[in-house]
Amino acid sequence: MSRRLVGSIAATLVMVLAAGCGGSSEANGKIELSLGLFSDFGYDKLIEEYQASHSNIKIEQRKVKMEQHNTQLATQLAGGRGAADIVALEEGVVSQFRASKDKFVNLAEYGAKDLKAQWADWKWNQGTADGGEFVLGLGTDMGSLGLCYRRDLFEAAGLPTDRKEVAKLWPTWADYAKVADQFTAKTPNVKFVDTGRNVYKAILDQTEEGYFAKDDSYIAEKNDKVKTAFDTAAALGTKKQTGALEPFSQEWNVALKQGSFATTTCPAWALALIKAGAGDAAAGKWDVTTAPGGGGNWGGSFLAIPKQGKHPKEAYELAKWLTAPEQQKRIFKETGNLPSQPKVYQDAEVQATVNEYFNKAPVGQIFASSAESLKPTYRGTKDSKVGPVFGTALTRVEQGKQSAADAWTQALKEAQDAVK
Amino acid sequence: MTDLRTRTEAAPAASVPSSTQSKRFGLSRWDAKYTPYLIVAPFFVVFAIFGLYPLVYTAWVSLHDWQLIDGNQGFVGLANYAHLFGDANFWNALFNTLSLFVLSTVPQLLAALGLAALLDRGLRGSAFWRAGVLLPNVISVAAVALVFAQFFGRDFGIVNYLLGLVGIDPVDWRADTWASHLAVSTMVMWRWTGYNALLYLAAMQSVPKDMYESATLDGASRWRMFWSITVPSIRPTILFTVVTSTIGGLQLFAEPALFDPGFAANNSTGGSDRQFQTLVLYMYEKGFRLFDAGYAATVAWMLFLVVLVVAIVNFSLTRRIAGKE
Numbered sequence: 147m148s149r150r151l152v153g154s155i156a157a158t159l160v161m162v163l164a165a166g167c168g169g170s171s172e173a174n175g176k177i178e179l180s181l182g183l184f185s186d187f188g189y190d191k192l193i194e195e196y197q198a199s200h201s202n203i204k205i206e207q208r209k210v211k212m213e214q215h216n217t218q219l220a221t222q223l224a225g226g227r228g229a230a231d232i233v234a235l236e237e238g239v240v241s242q243f244r245a246s247k248d249k250f251v252n253l254a255e256y257g258a259k260d261l262k263a264q265w266a267d268w269k270w271n272q273g274t275a276d277g278g279e280f281v282l283g284l285g286t287d288m289g290s291l292g293l294c295y296r297r298d299l300f301e302a303a304g305l306p307t308d309r310k311e312v313a314k315l316w317p318t319w320a321d322y323a324k325v326a327d328q329f330t331a332k333t334p335n336v337k338f339v340d341t342g343r344n345v346y347k348a349i350l351d352q353t354e355e356g357y358f359a360k361d362d363s364y365i366a367e368k369n370d371k372v373k374t375a376f377d378t379a380a381a382l383g384t385k386k387q388t389g390a391l392e393p394f395s396q397e398w399n400v401a402l403k404q405g406s407f408a409t410t411t412c413p414a415w416a417l418a419l420i421k422a423g424a425g426d427a428a429a430g431k432w433d434v435t436t437a438p439g440g441g442g443n444w445g446g447s448f449l450a451i452p453k454q455g456k457h458p459k460e461a462y463e464l465a466k467w468l469t470a471p472e473q474q475k476r477i478f479k480e481t482g483n484l485p486s487q488p489k490v491y492q493d494a495e496v497q498a499t500v501n502e503y504f505n506k507a508p509v510g511q512i513f514a515s516s517a518e519s520l521k522p523t524y525r526g527t528k529d530s531k532v533g534p535v536f537g538t539a540l541t542r543v544e545q546g547k548q549s550a551a552d553a554w555t556q557a558l559k560e561a562q563d564a565v566k
Numbered sequence: 567m568t569d570l571r572t573r574t575e576a577a578p579a580a581s582v583p584s585s586t587q588s589k590r591f592g593l594s595r596w597d598a599k600y601t602p603y604l605i606v607a608p609f610f611v612v613f614a615i616f617g618l619y620p621l622v623y624t625a626w627v628s629l630h631d632w633q634l635i636d637g638n639q640g641f642v643g644l645a646n647y648a649h650l651f652g653d654a655n656f657w658n659a660l661f662n663t664l665s666l667f668v669l670s671t672v673p674q675l676l677a678a679l680g681l682a683a684l685l686d687r688g689l690r691g692s693a694f695w696r697a698g699v700l701l702p703n704v705i706s707v708a709a710v711a712l713v714f715a716q717f718f719g720r721d722f723g724i725v726n727y728l729l730g731l732v733g734i735d736p737v738d739w740r741a742d743t744w745a746s747h748l749a750v751s752t753m754v755m756w757r758w759t760g761y762n763a764l765l766y767l768a769a770m771q772s773v774p775k776d777m778y779e780s781a782t783l784d785g786a787s788r789w790r791m792f793w794s795i796t797v798p799s800i801r802p803t804i805l806f807t808v809v810t811s812t813i814g815g816l817q818l819f820a821e822p823a824l825f826d827p828g829f830a831a832n833n834s835t836g837g838s839d840r841q842f843q844t845l846v847l848y849m850y851e852k853g854f855r856l857f858d859a860g861y862a863a864t865v866a867w868m869l870f871l872v873v874l875v876v877a878i879v880n881f882s883l884t885r886r887i888a889g890k891e
Contacts, residue, residue, distance in 0.1 A: 217854045223635045224859075242857075246635045389721075392827035396715065400722050531856050534835075538828070541838035545741035548839075564856060 176204045177457050179464055182219065182230030184212035186418065187286065187447075188481035192473055196464065203460060212236060223249045223452060231455040232465050235283050235448045237272060238533070241525040243450070244275050244282055251451040253281035256462040264471060268522035269486040273448045283448025284469040287483035289413030290517040291348055291442040292434045294420060297505065299408040303332040309435040309507060316438040319349055319378050326387045329408060337389040337407040339382060342540045344393050346379035347533075348411040351523050352442035357533070357561070358526025364565045366532065367558050376536060376557075380550035383543040390544035399423040411437065413444040414484035414513045421503050433505040434512060441520030446486055484513050491517055531564040621870070624863045632860035634853060646864040656865065658840050659848040660872070662747070666822070666844060667815035670751035670758075675807060677759045682766035683792060696767070699760030710757060711824030718749040718825070740826070746842040753821045758814070762807045769800035809880050816873050819846040845869045 181189065193205045208230055210218065216239050222229035223246060235243050243250070258281040262270050265285050273283040293316075297307040305328065306312055316322040322345075326338040339345060350356045350372065357366040366372050382388050389407045391398045401407055402423035410420070412434055420432060449465040451458055467473065474485035478496055485491050491514040499510035526532075539557035542548040548556070628646055631639040650656050681699060689695055702710070717724050718739040726736040739749045773796060781791050797804070822842045823829045834851050836843025843851070845865060853862030 220634050220854070220857060224637065243635075249635065395827035396712075397719055397721065397827060400719070404722065406721065534828075534855075538835055538838045541828075545738055545838060547741055 176202055177460050178204045178206065179232065179457060179461055180206045180208060180230040181464075182208050182215065182233040184210060184215040184234060184236070185415075186481055186483075187234065188477040188483055189468060191480070192468060192476070196467060203464070205464070219243075219452075222454075227454055229452040229454055231457060231461040232449050232451055234286070235450050237289070237443070237446045237448075237525065239530045240272060240283065240448055241527050242530050245527045247275050247280055247282055249453055250282055251453055251455075251458045251462070253284065253451065253462060253465075254279065256459065258284065258462075258466075261466065264469075264487050264489070266486055266488055266517070268443075268520075269446070272522065272525070273450075283450035284465050285486040286447045286449060286469055287415065287445075287474070287477070288486040288517065289415055289443055289445030290484055290513045290520055291351065291437040291444060292412040292414070292509075292512050292516060293409060293437040294412040294416070294432055294434045294504070295409045296405065296407075296428075296431055297433050298431050299333070299336055299405065300329075303329045303336075303408075305329065307433070309433050309505075312433075313436040319345070319438045322438040323378060323381060326382060326385075330385065330387050336405075337401075338387040338409060340389045340398060340401065340407045340410045341391045341393050342379035342383040342388045342544055343537045344411040345382060345388075346375050346536065346540055347444060348437060348442060349375035349378060349439060351444045352439045352521070353523055354521045356523050356525075357529055358524060360524045362526050364526070364528075364532075364561075366536075366561055372536075373554070376540070376554055377550065379540055380543045380553065383540060384550060388544050390541065392541075394419060402428075405431075411444075414482060414509070415445055417482050417501060417504065417509065429503050430505050432503070434501070434507045434509060436512060436516065441516040441518065443517075443520050443522050446484075478510075482509065484517065488517075528565050532561045535560040535564060624866050627860055628863035628867050630860050632858075632863070634857035634859045642860070646861050647868075649861070650864050650868060655840060655843075655848060656845075656868070659836075659843050659845045659865075662743075662836070662840075662842055663816055663818065663844045663846075663872075665747055666750055666754070666818055666842070667812070669747055670754035670818075671808075671811045671815050673751075674755045674759050675762060675804070675811065677755065678762035678766055678807070679797070679804075681759065681763035682770055683796065685763065685767050686770045686796075696764065699763050701760065702757050703761040705757075707757065707820045708824060710753060711821055714749070714753045714756075715825055715827070740837055740841070743837075743841045746825070746837060750818075750822050750825055750842055753825070754815070754818065757821075758811065762811070765803055765807055766800060769803035770796060773799040805880065805883065809877065812876050812880060813873055816869070816876065817846055818844045819850070823847055823850070845872070 181193075183189070189207065193207065197203060197205055215234070216236070219229060219233055223243075259278075261284070266288075269285040269288060271278070273285055274281050295312060300307050300312070305325065306315065315325050329336075329338045353371045353375075354360075355365065355369065356372060357364065357369070359365045383390070389398075389401055391401055391407075399422075402420065403425055405424075405428065410416070412420070417434065424432060449469060451461045451465065455461055471485070471487050471490050474487055474490045475493060475496060477483050478485050478490070479499065482501065485496070490496060491510070497508075497510045497514055499508070500506045501509045536557045539548075539553040539560075542556075543550050543553045629641060629643060631642050633639055685692065685695055685699070718726075720726065720736060720738045720740070723739070725739075730736065737745050739745050777795050777799075778791060781795060786794070822836050822844055823834065825842065826834065826836050828834065828838075834847060834855055836847045840848075846869065849862045849865040849869065852858045852865060
């Protein structure tokens with residue numbers, strides 16, 4: 147609570163100092179814009195170019211871990227100062243910040259609605275409020291689903307290794323569970339999947355309504371799809387076919403390096419994480435194929451402009467440029483972040499892109515076709531508060547602390563508390 | 567500044583004529599009366615801004631439905647407190663806090679005593695050892711937690727590997743309540759034992775040597791001398807360390823937070839079933855994950871009261887022991 151006061155004192159000091167040196171925010175007559183980001187948006191080169199073509203603009207990137215970014219942003223919005231001129235909002239939390247949209251600039255005021263046609267409809271809609279009247283953010287990438295698997299471990303278990311053959315093994319998640327049984331029977335010491343939580347999340351991301359109905363009412367306890375997703379993931383955990391790892395944690399990285407699990411769910415942005423964790427020694431061992439159960443979206447972000455910034459017009463111009471089709475295409479080629487604009491992911495050059503590390507998998511084609519068939523999940527305002535409760539419940543099952551049924555009951559109770 | 571000047575002027579005032587003398591005398595009386603207050607004022611001003619104001623403001627917030635971003639949503643009186651007393655997760659966090667506190671503080675202070683006794687014997691290269699025991703304390707807690715989290719890894723951790731050598735099954739350090747408390751306490755002990763040992767050492771050095779000499783003449787053993795001379799002589803220091811580690815221990819946050827791999831992923835519940843969620847972690851979860859600032863403020867105030875109660879217990883202990891001497 148003292149944060150606010152400390153903040154105001156710090157801000158006063160900064161103002162005094164800034165006044166002393168003649169105003170640092172517009173040093174040399176340049177407008178300084180800050181970008182609050184997490185992980186890798188692939189903006190480094192683009193920003194240099196933008197500064198070169200806009201001599202009056204100076205851009206500063208601030209990168210922190212995603213969760214830290216969200217917490218910081220929340221406190222900055224609450225305190226009324228400190229937020230970057232442009233901030234990235236991840237798909238999982240955008241609904242939560244949408245509820246506080248009065249802290250953000252309505253981009254429609256700067257003509258954002260004219261850009262609507264660039265994005266896939268669902269992506270555009272996720273970034274808007276009030277039936278499209280309020281434009282909160284412009285879409286960056288998206289996280290269409292794939293499934294990554296270790297070719298060598300599949301071979302050891304007597305399973306096919308070709309990505310088309312593997313895709314045929316699991317049209318549905320029930321089939322995926324059957325493959326898990328076959329795999330475990332042959333090679334019991336290797337885990338089939340890293341964590342039940344990602345399986346659960348992936349299944350849920352393939353449905354149109356998860357914890358919340360489209361009218362934002364809480365429906366987790368009566369939505370069969372949530373229960374089915376939970377049961378599927380919990381069954382893998384009960385049978386000890388999961389590594390019981392915290393997704394994307396240090397231990398997850400170690401397990402990747404040790405090759406102790408054979409499959410993992412792969413939204414487009416996860417390829418870079420797998421490559422970083424598994425290292426060069428595993429090059430060509432991982433491959434990527436179609437996920438069971440069809441297309442789905444997990445992640446992807448938006449660029450929004452907090453009202454507290456001093457240069458909303460210039461910030462908007464920059465955000466508009468960074469999310470434009472030409473730039474999205476370049477980012478895909480450089481980092482693999484999947485464009486959220488159909489014209490871009492249908493582009494011949496994008497479709498022809500292969501990923502060397504993943505055994506030359508045609509990632510452009512795999513993710514684009516997954517994007518075509520996806521039904522985006524409606525994210526409720528309190529989605530980011532409810533989701534983790536089910537995640538920890540699955541961890542309890544994997545740890546052998548609770549039965550699937552008990553974990554489910556406890557999760558429902560905790561979720562009920564979280565939506566209150 | 568002006569007060570200092572009046573003071574220096576007031577000194578020779580005795581020799582000046584009486585008409586101005588009374589005036590000067592009045593000024594110096596004002597000076598004597600208020601200058602001390604002015605001199606100590608900076609502390610109180612700083613305390614009011616950084617200590618008292620947040621305390622009162624937090625209390626104010628705890629009486630409201632207060633969302634982190636959207637702010638005040640209306641006065642709710644003591645509803646947050648009423649909810650807190652029926653909140654199983656709060657009691658769980660309180661239990662974890664006290665358990666971690668006892669598990670880390672008691673062995674820590676005993677080990678620090680032993681370490682200080684060793685250092686007090688005049689080892690060769692004593693400066694090296696003394697600096698060495700402080701080393702864990704100056705290393706960033708994040709680095710410590712990162713390394714210990716690896717040690718206590720379930721699948722590839724060193725501790726489980728060593729246990730395996732003596733035929734013990736691997737322990738899932740984050741799944742079991744006691745195992746997790748043990749692991750987190752180890753981290754705390756590693757960081758603070760050396761620091762406390764140095765405080766004890768400083769106190770031990772001021773114990774008069776002739777007491778040991780006469781005890782030796784009486785034929786007392788080293789063990790006996792340690793418990794009958796050394797420990798009673800450094801009692802005030804022991805009580806000081808008890809109080810400071812109480813306050814630090816009850817506010818434990820960084821170690822359990824970083825021990826939980828879910829903390830980075832915003833699942834900051836301190837374990838899958840809140841096995842090692844301390845009060846501060848619970849406050850963090852409420853305030854910064856669920857954005858319920860009102861409830862987080864309530865937890866903060868309860869934590870303040872808990873620390874206060876334990877501090878009062880320690881204070882009365884201090885007085886009792888001081889009275890005995």
